[in-house]
Amino acid sequence: MDDKYDLRGLIFSTFDDLIPPLLDGTPLEESADSIAFGAATFAAVNIVFLMLFFSQFAILWIERKAVARMNDRRGATTALRSLWVGENGVTAGEWWNMLPFGLGKPIGSLNKWLNNRFGNRDETFATVDRVNNRSWMGYSIFPGFFQNVADGMKFLVKEHMVPQRADRLIFEVSPFLIVSSTLLILGIIPLSSGMYATNPDLSILYAIAIFGIAPIGVFFAGWSSNNKYTLIGGIRSAAQLTAYEIPLLLTLLSVAILTGTFNIIESIHFQHSAGAWNLFLMPLGAGLFLLTMIAEVERVPFDMPEAEAELVEGWWTEYGGMRFGMLFMAEYIRTYAACFLFTHFFLGGWHLPFQGLISQVPLLGDLYLLIPGAIVVLLKSWLVFLLVFVWARFSLARIRTDQILEFGWRILLPLAVLQVVLAGIYRLYLFDPTAMKDTAAGGWAWNAMGIPMFVPIITTAIWLGIFVLFLNDEDKSGNTERMFHVYTEKPAGTYVPGQE
């Protein structure tokens, strides 16, 4: 079902109303519709891009705060107010006076006003508030939310250095290859049915293709830096590429088979119309998607290309300043895009949980549908980021190259093939196309044996059961002695190569 808030339609109708009257009587009159369309598209693309881009602050903040929780500290607490706050009218070092031609004068005035208006609440606590980076009235609302702005400003003013013996052209080009291809991913990610930049028919294929460009840039960067660490990082990235890309493609293929479309928005519509999110129809596929996506965006535990313990910073060791900042940002945008894609493919996109049932309740149903789809998508994506990417990052240790190759080829690939077969079976034999309904109530296309929604329920139950079986696989017969190690498994001096 379409989201109630059709921002895209609003923009297009506004431009259609505004532009043609402006162009009346000019040589452009005949192409007024095309101009209106172009301008509206430009506006929509920019608005959606800015929303996606700046909502990224949230995931950086989530990750910082989560790691702070784990590490027994509060994390970055820089308050936005630290830009202007100071003691006795001295504001933040008066940095604007260093700008040429008096360009900083308005900034100074603004700071003075801010300091008067939102200065320290009480001179007694001024130092405490400033040192503790507290905000106005001594409290910090989202401590450290704008830390990334500070980081970005720092990156921008740092020197751009290229290693003397690097392949300069490639070295300069590869960050732009990575960043631009990454930003292109955002183009096809809808925030809701009425809020997206573009909607190509084969947007799933586009997503796969555009995700696959950055690894080339990674390899270029690793090679051109002329540094053994970057080179090893780049080669590792290339080596593990096929191990997870093929299972990822097969998983997305099974999504396409199940939903019967290669279009992201249509696959979201399918999930609502058929009555069940894909997560409950293919939990295996969801798990595979997350695993391979973690590898795709090179996050722990699959981050061998930038294994900081052994490779300094891996393939981006030699990048500093804003080049590093952009690569870092690109990394997080890819992660963010992976969260969005999981939300769209498996969590029903902008649809709320149990939307079909709750929307039928009088009054409450209407209120439920008033929640903007974009908010739902953002919340789901942030939750996926926290519960999957961040949780995995702080729980699991990095695995070795040979382990990810073995894992990819011998476990993920057969499971992905199995998922493709399962998706085909589900679509052909368990799915009832006539029961699809694109209304607020949704359809009931997954009934079986006379039980409503029997297919997703039994599927989820089976996979949960398998998971729980694995979780309880404890070896009760283990030695329960307190642990000493006063002897070694293989005493020193007793090992002869070739002999067991």
Next chain:
Amino acid sequence: MPMHPHAKPNFRNLFWYPFKITLITALRTFPIFGKLFGKRLGMGYHNTSHPEFLDDGSKARASKNSSFNDISQQEFAPDRVTSDLFPTLWKPQTVQYPYERLEDMEPWLFVPGNYNGRIGVIWETCTACKLCVTACPNDCLHMTTELRVDVLDGADGEHGGLGAELEIGGYAAQLIPEVADTLDDFNHVTAHADTPDQWRFAEVLDLSGGTATVRWNDSGMEQDIAQSELFVADDQIVSGRIDLGRCMFCGLCMEACGFTSFFMTNEYDGMSGFTRQDLWFDASRTRVLPSVHQEAVDAELAKRANKERDKRARKAAKAKAAAEDGA
């Protein structure tokens, strides 16, 4: 090899346990969860699910009503800092060493061989080859001799009675059964103290028939005592001192030892003092009790007894042949 079930590399330990631990760690920083679940929030974090691994003191500390463990029991703890705006957000609990110990709370971290702690030596099987002394880059090992029972001991010894015999001017030892009985329960890793000595040493002054006249080293008193109560002791038995102030715990000594007598234990404390001399560890601080490694010691001693027996047999045969030649 003793290994905690949580150290086995299966799906549960490699995948689920790390997730569970981080989840608990994060959740228990929110007292709303801590108070809601109360005593259940430990969820095994303080090893309450495996009490068999805890000694009595740790068990009391990690119990479900302990003020160390249960957030709802705590009135004030310095590591639970709150902020003004989010008074419900607390900082995580740290391990309250020395009241809590990490090996009690997260025993799965203590995988054998993953940590080079204090040096431990099975002096019974040491042959004084000095390979460890040679290997030590910091020159912190020093080999000496000390007065101890000869484990290849006298007539009733379990290894064939091939050891030395009591002689005038030599040393003898008497077993103190009260101490010896406690040694089976003595935990070298958690005791943080010298291993109690179950022997009482004396100088042999005279031997006559079944009795021996001895002067006890501890009291200086002379006494006539049945020889059967005495064990042969020797003041030339290998021993060593280790200057832990110089030790960097590299473990090269352990690797150099060809007799598996030299180990790095996983004990990480009790290595402090107010003077540098406190860091000179005598053999009593490095001794690993045979009760922990009885099989290894028995095998080694049996090997040596066999060797000694062969040597004596060869010597006897040689003497016999020489006597025949002479005749």
